[in-house]
Amino acid sequence: MSVNNKAQVGIIMGSKSDLPVMQDAIDVLKVLGVEFEVTIVSAHRTPQRMFDYAKNAAFRGLKVIIAGAGGAAHLPGMVASITHLPVIGVPVKSSNSIDGWDSVLSILQMPNGIPVATVALNAAKNAGILAAQILGTHDETISKNIIDFKEELARKVIETAVEVEDTQF
Numbered sequence: 127m128s129v130n131n132k133a134q135v136g137i138i139m140g141s142k143s144d145l146p147v148m149q150d151a152i153d154v155l156k157v158l159g160v161e162f163e164v165t166i167v168s169a170h171r172t173p174q175r176m177f178d179y180a181k182n183a184a185f186r187g188l189k190v191i192i193a194g195a196g197g198a199a200h201l202p203g204m205v206a207s208i209t210h211l212p213v214i215g216v217p218v219k220s221s222n223s224i225d226g227w228d229s230v231l232s233i234l235q236m237p238n239g240i241p242v243a244t245v246a247l248n249a250a251k252n253a254g255i256l257a258a259q260i261l262g263t264h265d266e267t268i269s270k271n272i273i274d275f276k277e278e279l280a281r282k283v284i285e286t287a288v289e290v291e292d293t294q295f
Contacts, residue, residue: 130161130163131187132161133162133163133186133187134161134187134261135160135162135163135188135189135191135192135254135258136163136165136183136188136190136191136192137151137155137162137164137165137191137192138165138166138179138191138192138193138194138201138205139166139167139193139194139195139201139218140166140167140169140170140194140195140197140199140201140218141166142166143221144194144195144196144220147216147218147219147250148164148192148194148216148218150249150254151216151254151257152164152254153251153254154255154258155257155258157271157275158254158255158268158272158275159267159271160254160257160258160268163188165179167179167193167205168201169195169200169204169205170198173204176201176204177208180204180205180208180209181208181209183211184209184211188211189211189212189261190212190213190214190257190260190261191205191209191211191212191213192213192214192250192253192254193205193213193215193216193242194216194218194250194253195216195232195233196217196220196221196223196226196229197222197229199215199217199218199229199233200232202214202215202242202244203232203233203236203240203242206236206242207240212243212260213242214242214243214244214245214253214256214257215233215242215243215253216233216250216253217229217230217233217247217248218247218248219247219248226247230244230247243256258272
């Protein structure tokens with residue numbers, strides 16, 4: 127397993143086919159200046175790897191785990207059951223899913239005591255932002271980056287609103 131010793135966020139997914147969705151978390155963490163690592167950890171095909179990853183994540187310096195999974199989507203919940211770190215689940219609409227609902231419900235419906243923060247279907251970007259916001263509560267640089275990011279979002283909306291308002295319909 128490739129490890130980034132500076133990583134604060136672990137991005138894991140059940141298979142490589144989840145990577146196009148999870149790329150959005152990677153991209154936004156880069157923009158926000160958050161160190162991360164990325165690997166594949168299947169709850170069903172490599173349960174020992176999943177267990178070892180979750181058990182050792184905090185010891186290795188991770189602060190938050192983003193776990194993307196499709197279909198039965200057990201990865202986020204199983205990781206949350208092993209680690210004390212916050213886990214953000216990304217339901218992935220996979221080729222074998224029931225329009226993504228199976229993934230959404232599997233990650234949302236965790237038993238009491240094993241929370242998983244769940245974002246919308248395929249919303250890995252929001253998972254990355256949420257991870258950065260969690261880290262930003264104790265890191266002024268990340269906090270400032272998030273503030274700047276959100277101000278830019280607002281600026282783009284205002285710019286678009288002006289364009290629409292100036293359009294002659």
